[in-house]
Amino acid sequence: MTAPTAPALSPADVAAHQAASYVRPPRTVLHRVPASHPRGSRPAEEFAAQRREEGVPAEVVYDYPSDAFLVITRAVSS
DSSP, X not given: OOOOOOOOXXXXXXXXXXXXXXXXXXXXXXXXXXXXXXXXXXXXXXXXXXXXXXXXXXXXXXXXXXXXXEEEEEOOOO
C-alpha cells in the first residue's frame, strides 16, 4: 500500500495559508534585561522610553525561551 499524496494547492490557497501562518516579524534586540532582575521589567521600560525620546520606535516584549525582557524595534515593511 502506498501513502496517500496531498492535493496540490492553488495559488490562492498558498496565499491564504501564508497569510494565516504565524511568522514573527523581523526585529532587532537593543537591550536585554533578565526576568529575575530585582526591579522586574522597569529597567527595560526605562531604556525603551529613552530610545523613543530619541525617535527610535522601541518596545518591550517578554521572551519566554530566554526568560528575559527585550527592548526591540520591529522591521518596517515597505
